[in-house]
Amino acid sequence: MIKQKTNKIYSTKSKIDSEKMQKAQALKPHIVKKLSSKETHPETVKFVALGGFEEIGRNMMYLEYKDEIIIIDMGLQFPEEDTPGIDYIIPNISSLEAKKDNIRAVIITHGHYDHIGAIPHLMGRLGNPIIYTSLISKEIILKRQEDFPNAPKLNFEIVKSGDVHQLSEHFKVEFFGITHNVPDGFCMVLDTPVGKIVHGGEFKFDYDFNGNPRGLDVWKKIGDQNIHTLLLESTGAEVPGYSVSERIVEQELEKLFKKAEGRIIVGTFASLLDRLAEIIKIAEKLDKKVAISGFSMKNNIDIVRNIGYMKVEKNTIIPLEDIHKYRDDKLLLLCTGAQGEPNASLMRIANGEYRQIQIKKGDTVILSSSIVPGNERSVQVLKDNISRQGALVYHYGTMDIHSSGHAPQEELKTVMKLVRPKFFIPMHGYYFMRQKNSQNAQEAIGLKPQNIIMADNGQILEITKTNIKITEESVPAFYVMVDGLGVGDVGEIVMRDRKILAEEGMVVIIATLDRKTGRFLKNPDIISRGFIYLKENKELVEEVRKKIRLMIAKIPNHQQVEPDYIKALMRDQIGQFLYNKTKRRPMILPVVIQV
């Protein structure tokens, strides 16, 4: 339904675009004429986002010039209310498969799942091109790859801040390290035939102990390169002000750690590697041992320790099974599950399903992460369960013990001012967030609305030295859903059915008829799930049976009994009957069996 609505709005927008185009045509008819011709202009770089331009997640985009294609990111999107039961959504790559030989590079900006999660599904179908990414991102990608034994062996080029790579004849890239909440992420300057395009990665400012931002020189250096276009994420575009400094988060956590009289249990995301490093550092300072619970968190910490990114003293981290050897006030437990995920360790600990650890009076439990929308109820249950068992619970909502990884308004504006691009493309976020980012650019550097490109997933942009145009053409960019082993086999019909089943349940009616006489061979069978509990509603079932028998009896003897006709009859009349009786509309599934 949402898809439909969005389409409706699309048409409005195209109308506006064509109005704009007409106006532009009136002003400089010769240029527009060239641009609107169907063949690719020799000095035109095409740009397409396959995801991340109408949502948070599923980030993937590509640039194309002649027979060269450069892909940036290959992420997944987590399911939402309107896609119940699926594992996740990946980008639609049907526009790339036919020309996979042209793909010269896949650049992965950082190791979060919304940037790497589609790799095991898509790389094989794209000819397994070389991946340019940082060392830590590579290790995170490889760790995930272990779950996909049939995926091809990946080829990497490890890049560092300051590296310059010639990706293909016409595309060159320079990488710059930035701060996010996973280490070793970068932004980049893409040198293309039409000018320099900056992809801002995902970032937030890093503040020193005096509250001054570090690393602004990177953006200054980029700004000196005469930038054609800046792409910046929009996740924080409607959040006023600056980030909560990680230094403040550290201080607040340290305060809480000092106040705790018993064990400390910290729940956070396994991917928040910088936070994990901070917590371990504070634990060492306070002479506490750290035990880690949660497979993904252990994995991630192993990765960064092996690389040498995270420095941990030899005896700080202890095996979970050794925690009984230490005094409660000497223990800190790091675990996954701050979102109330049923299988993550914190929820299992809270439910008493964990052999090694139970919550007890005197524990201090700290949830150091924001609540992902949709998880409010689970987090509430988690907090209730923990506090019922006597622990003190502290949560992000009420204090500075978490900071988002995404730059808010003022940080975005600072970058815009330092980079001073001619064009701005807000990326990563819903339309509303990208529009707020467009407002940010207008306010910060006075960009005119026509120099800000509000592109949607799948739309083909044509970038020339002096212009960016949203063409009327687009490539498929609709959802590809991953559910169990199936990729793309769960479509809109299945989703629609799941929603109806979840809301109203269903009733199967089986009419077994004699093929010759068209009369019932037995009483109609009725099965129902998720509607009402039939065993407690025998009267209603009998009424339905009676109605069906009457329905068939009304068909004249001489008339052929058409199964489709009877099915339609049952669907309509029994559906209406049940609605009148209950004011609910279960899915009616009529079956006619002729023997």
Added chain:
Amino acid sequence: MIKQKTNKIYSTKSKIDSEKMQKAQALKPHIVKKLSSKETHPETVKFVALGGFEEIGRNMMYLEYKDEIIIIDMGLQFPEEDTPGIDYIIPNISSLEAKKDNIRAVIITHGHYDHIGAIPHLMGRLGNPIIYTSLISKEIILKRQEDFPNAPKLNFEIVKSGDVHQLSEHFKVEFFGITHNVPDGFCMVLDTPVGKIVHGGEFKFDYDFNGNPRGLDVWKKIGDQNIHTLLLESTGAEVPGYSVSERIVEQELEKLFKKAEGRIIVGTFASLLDRLAEIIKIAEKLDKKVAISGFSMKNNIDIVRNIGYMKVEKNTIIPLEDIHKYRDDKLLLLCTGAQGEPNASLMRIANGEYRQIQIKKGDTVILSSSIVPGNERSVQVLKDNISRQGALVYHYGTMDIHSSGHAPQEELKTVMKLVRPKFFIPMHGYYFMRQKNSQNAQEAIGLKPQNIIMADNGQILEITKTNIKITEESVPAFYVMVDGLGVGDVGEIVMRDRKILAEEGMVVIIATLDRKTGRFLKNPDIISRGFIYLKENKELVEEVRKKIRLMIAKIPNHQQVEPDYIKALMRDQIGQFLYNKTKRRPMILPVVIQV
């Protein structure tokens, strides 16, 4: 599942309680002996919450002394993730039905649905006792009653701030007006045989233009009455600080209104009557006409205007169909649907489904309400749709254009200090919120944990002059779900099925067998919904059919074919087969038809 978990925790808690009791017994054996006897102590008032003590919503509680019962509130709870598809949940009154003749009064604190919503369902079953409430609450209750033509005609006693009523021989009540976001709410002092019990209603502080709170004298006056027990809501118990003053909200709204160049469209809750009054007042000040869209909002405004509570100039409110008669900058449209509800007016306007109004460039759309958890996605779609059509969207998340109706920490603490009770019962909220409120009471007035009662729904409290005890006894307080016309007929089984259907879908397999030979009369029929789209997966369907035929063929000829046996076989083997093929576990519904 959540219910189960909670129960697990209950047992932990009861253990703690019995330990506490043993300790208490050691200290003063004679008193405890009296209290633990099964018969009601002559000077014991029983207290039971039927809802609102483990959740937000479904507020209802009662006090009992001898043959006198006083009920406070009768609300509903909106459905959550674990109760898909239902309309709402109402309190379980099975403990009250048997002694309904003892009910002397139902007091309704204010007109919100979580305090009045169960009235049409329950009053008939409780002998239709008299309702004590304010004039506006009465009108809101009666408006809702129109949807329930079979509910009994209600009897009201209208109360005002300062009124004292003798409810029964042993219960007297004094009412005090307080500020919430619906007008005419109150708190009360209940004079009982064991002492004075204060029910704090739901409230927040009302600030004047200098930022000073108004109405503190009410709480002071209450505090002078030697209060035994204070019941305070916990919705805002973990929110630090003070409320955003409605004066600030007014100022921010006025600023936005002045900035708007075209029409102003404000989306908010129909129940936020104070906010609606403010908005209309500002509109009048700025010489704008107000049109109202949304049935419930029109109704509510009519109610307060008729009573004279809301003063509106004669020509301010115009019919919706007249908006074309006015200039855009002279128009303000008030509408429901700030939560992205599909049938509310704002969503319909945004989707272009509204004949009279379409969003256009130059419109300013203001969402003046918080997001109810679970609605994030719908609100995002709403904001996207509106901003795609060229309107400017402002939302509560980023500015002070909404203020909650619930007192945050510092306001709760102020009330505690003014009332100075001997006992404190945190009410209205999840356990975690109530625990935070317990901490507030310990910090504000130094109450000892044993004087703070953390009661759950259904637990029977025994209140004496000197003590409050959570007994081992409880009354049924589990969910009663309302779905369409059914009350209580949707139970845990139906909910569980809906959840499975939503996540994985279902497969119906119909095997039609010859009763005599036990062999197939026709190929098995397979229907599936919400699993995979069968039309695109014919191979899988054929494999399933083959497996079923093989399954039956394996049964020796001489063996009787037992339908239940075959059903179990199909459920297990086809379930496992589909899991191996797809890693999904749809609900398998086997049907065996013998002819």
